[in-house]
Amino acid sequence: MTKLPPWVDIVVIPLISLLLALIVSGLVIVYIGENPFEAISIMVNGAVGSAYGWGYTLYYATNFIFTGLAVAVAYQARLFNIGGEGQAAIGGLGVALVCLALPWPHWTIALVAATIGGAVFGAAWAAIPAYLQAKRGSHIVITTIMFNFIASALMVYLLVNVLKKPGSMSPETARFPEGAFLPNAYDMFWWLGFSRSAPLNITFFVAILCCVLVYLLIWRTRLGYEIRAFGQSESAAVYAGINPVRITMITMLISGGLAGLMGINAVMGEAERLVTDPVQGAGFVGIAVALMGRNHPVGVFLAGLLFGMLYQGGGELEFEIPAVSREMILVIQALVILFTGALDNMVRMPFEALFSRLRKAEG
Amino acid sequence: MSLMKTFLSAGAALAISAVAALAEPGLIIDLGGKFDKSFNESAYNGAKRWVDETGGSYIETELQSEAQREQNMRKMAERDANPIVVLGFANGSTLEKVAPDYPDTSFAIVDMVVDAPNVKSIVFSEHEGSYLVGLIAGMKSETGTVGFVGGMDVPLIRKFACGYAQGVLAANPDAKVISSMTGTTPSAWNDPVKGGELAKAQVSQGADVIYAAAGGTGVGILQAAADEGVFSIGVDSNQNYLHPGSVLTSMLKRVDNAVYEVFSAGAEGFEPGIAVLDLESEGVGYAVDENNEALITDDITAAVDEAKAKIISGEIEVHDYTSDDSCPALTF
Numbered sequence: 121m122t123k124l125p126p127w128v129d130i131v132v133i134p135l136i137s138l139l140l141a142l143i144v145s146g147l148v149i150v151y152i153g154e155n156p157f158e159a160i161s162i163m164v165n166g167a168v169g170s171a172y173g174w175g176y177t178l179y180y181a182t183n184f185i186f187t188g189l190a191v192a193v194a195y196q197a198r199l200f201n202i203g204g205e206g207q208a209a210i211g212g213l214g215v216a217l218v219c220l221a222l223p224w225p226h227w228t229i230a231l232v233a234a235t236i237g238g239a240v241f242g243a244a245w246a247a248i249p250a251y252l253q254a255k256r257g258s259h260i261v262i263t264t265i266m267f268n269f270i271a272s273a274l275m276v277y278l279l280v281n282v283l284k285k286p287g288s289m290s291p292e293t294a295r296f297p298e299g300a301f302l303p304n305a306y307d308m309f310w311w312l313g314f315s316r317s318a319p320l321n322i323t324f325f326v327a328i329l330c331c332v333l334v335y336l337l338i339w340r341t342r343l344g345y346e347i348r349a350f351g352q353s354e355s356a357a358v359y360a361g362i363n364p365v366r367i368t369m370i371t372m373l374i375s376g377g378l379a380g381l382m383g384i385n386a387v388m389g390e391a392e393r394l395v396t397d398p399v400q401g402a403g404f405v406g407i408a409v410a411l412m413g414r415n416h417p418v419g420v421f422l423a424g425l426l427f428g429m430l431y432q433g434g435g436e437l438e439f440e441i442p443a444v445s446r447e448m449i450l451v452i453q454a455l456v457i458l459f460t461g462a463l464d465n466m467v468r469m470p471f472e473a474l475f476s477r478l479r480k481a482e483g
Numbered sequence: 484m485s486l487m488k489t490f491l492s493a494g495a496a497l498a499i500s501a502v503a504a505l506a507e508p509g510l511i512i513d514l515g516g517k518f519d520k521s522f523n524e525s526a527y528n529g530a531k532r533w534v535d536e537t538g539g540s541y542i543e544t545e546l547q548s549e550a551q552r553e554q555n556m557r558k559m560a561e562r563d564a565n566p567i568v569v570l571g572f573a574n575g576s577t578l579e580k581v582a583p584d585y586p587d588t589s590f591a592i593v594d595m596v597v598d599a600p601n602v603k604s605i606v607f608s609e610h611e612g613s614y615l616v617g618l619i620a621g622m623k624s625e626t627g628t629v630g631f632v633g634g635m636d637v638p639l640i641r642k643f644a645c646g647y648a649q650g651v652l653a654a655n656p657d658a659k660v661i662s663s664m665t666g667t668t669p670s671a672w673n674d675p676v677k678g679g680e681l682a683k684a685q686v687s688q689g690a691d692v693i694y695a696a697a698g699g700t701g702v703g704i705l706q707a708a709a710d711e712g713v714f715s716i717g718v719d720s721n722q723n724y725l726h727p728g729s730v731l732t733s734m735l736k737r738v739d740n741a742v743y744e745v746f747s748a749g750a751e752g753f754e755p756g757i758a759v760l761d762l763e764s765e766g767v768g769y770a771v772d773e774n775n776e777a778l779i780t781d782d783i784t785a786a787v788d789e790a791k792a793k794i795i796s797g798e799i800e801v802h803d804y805t806s807d808d809s810c811p812a813l814t815f
Contacts, residue, residue: 276667280667280668289572289575290573290575317557319554392580395550396549397550435551439544
């Protein structure tokens with residue numbers, strides 16, 4: 121196999137895949153009787169055409185980076201954590217409990233405490249499936265997805281019976297105290313044209329920090345090496361003296377903690393109160409983000425950004441053209457995953473053939 | 484879709500000026516769908532009536548999930564829709580947060596009171612309307628047992644149930660009222676299957692009139708009542724036509740009038756504050772049309788009209804559940 125020049129590998133091939141996905145999406149839009157060029161331009165403009173769009177795009181991207189990192193870390197140990205949805209919801213619960221516990225004097229203290237709260241709750245929710253996998257061999261895919269349902273039932277129960285604001289009709293907590301409001305894009309970057317409406321907040325930088333920390337952990341520490349070794353071959357890892365129970369537990373706790381951190385963004389940063397479903401499918405999008413980002417923090421960041429754009433652009437499209445329903449947006453997102461992830465080789469192979477021919481001609 | 488086409492063709496023909504586009508009102512349809520044959524549809528009909536009469540256009544969006552509330556509300560405001568009508572109590576806390584960010588935009592919220600200088604809160608006296616249909620149910624019931632199926636178990640729906648029970652007991656002091664709620668989350672507004680099951684359970688307990696106050700869930704309740712051969716009572720919109728002969732009447736809650744009036748007043752004529760739409764202002768009432776006129780006998784009409792006059796004059800005071808979170812006629 122010929123090695124491709126990096127610029128082709130990283131830039132040209134994903135762009136062509138994306139283009140193919142957009143062409144097929146366009147055909148679907150033509151099929152339902154709308155103008156595909158108008159639709160694409162609404163999507164692109166809605167996502168990145170204004171400060172308003174960027175505010176939402178980066179907000180969604182922050183969610184997807186957290187859940188994507190969660191899947192990516194677990195995948196390094198070849199544990200397929202598809203419970204991001206439940207872990208993030210319970211993480212949000214942890215964040216809400218922390219925010220409501222005290223009249224926080226300043227957001228910096230509240231942010232640190234909420235980070236711990238979200239991570240601990242998310243990790244705790246991942247701990248039971250992890251234990252069952254490590255000790256009992258119950259498959260992590262089955263247990264984590266089942267825990268999503270338990271999490272959603274638990275959230276409904278708590279919000280309806282325990283945490284509901286007295287006198288309120290909706291199942292939601294009271295609004296957090298003012299000291300727990302995170303600075304949003306308007307507070308920080310008003311000079312870039314963000315309006316007060318932007319849900320983007322300081323958590324975006326926490327997400328970037330998490331990308332860096334995950335990189336350092338996986339590729340620069342002994343624990344990371346153990347995780348990767350365990351993932352490559354469990355028997356070889358055991359032979360080398362790595363404890364499989366310990367690695368399974370630690371990896372899943374980190375993974376669940378990362379998913380739980382999404383709660384800071386969605387619950388503390390945006391809603392400023394807890395609702396029954398703060399995650400809104402981001403846990404599952406995280407799987408696609410991790411796969412597309414090749415389970416590397418840089419890839420997860422870029423894929424998270426792309427999905428943020430698709431999500432926000434899709435929302436605008438749904439708003440502007442009512443004929444394009446929520447499900448249509450899902451189809452478009454699925455096509456992008458299909459072309460950039462699953463059908464990657466379809467684009468790659470002709471390029472490899474082309475470059476090997478070029479080299480032969482040179483040599 | 485057809486609505487969008489109307490917009491597009493109107494836009495092409497007239498090349499609507501930017502100024503005209505700025506004044507477009509907006510409507511955010513709540514969870515449960517535009518054609519829920521009940522609450523949302525009533526609001527949509529009000530907007531449609533305004534379009535038909537004025538030839539104007541408005542922006543409309545339909546919520547698909549709980550978390551879209553804030554973004555959709557802001558999107559409407561960013562698009563310069565004015566005034567913006569939002570439906571349902573579940574939007575209250577979101578509107579409290581969004582309204583101060585758009586001081587130049589007028590908002591109207593149905594079923595909830597939000598205290599802000601640019602918000603009009605429209606609430607209905609559902610207990611009064613429910614009292615009237617309860618009276619009809621009590622007079623029509625032969626078994627002496629009537630049912631109530633609510634959507635989400637919230638004080639607002641208990642207000643319906645409580646008014647209904649008071650009406651039933653006024654007609655027949657020995658009557659028994661069975662009350663069930665579909666659920667505790669917003670999904671209870673759109674669960675016709677569960678609604679139907681609850682209605683059947685009530686029929687097996689002897690209920691022969693069932694009042695559905697459950698949004699889109701009501702479709703299943705009315706269907707089950709028709710299947711079981713008992714009477715049902717619709718809610719919000721006139722639902723008499725759904726099962727003629729089985730739907731006894733409908734408790735009308737004129738959300739359509741509320742939307743129509745806010746749209747007609749526009750941004751200039753907007754009046755913030757609380758508007759209570761009651762029996763007197765015909766904000767609530769009961770429906771009689773060709774589908775059910777055979778069921779509503781003359782003595783029922785006479786009794787209901789008398790009760791209506793007495794409620795308006797204050798002679799009969801219907802207890803409002805939300806005023807003290809308790810109901811003298813019904814335990815939940």
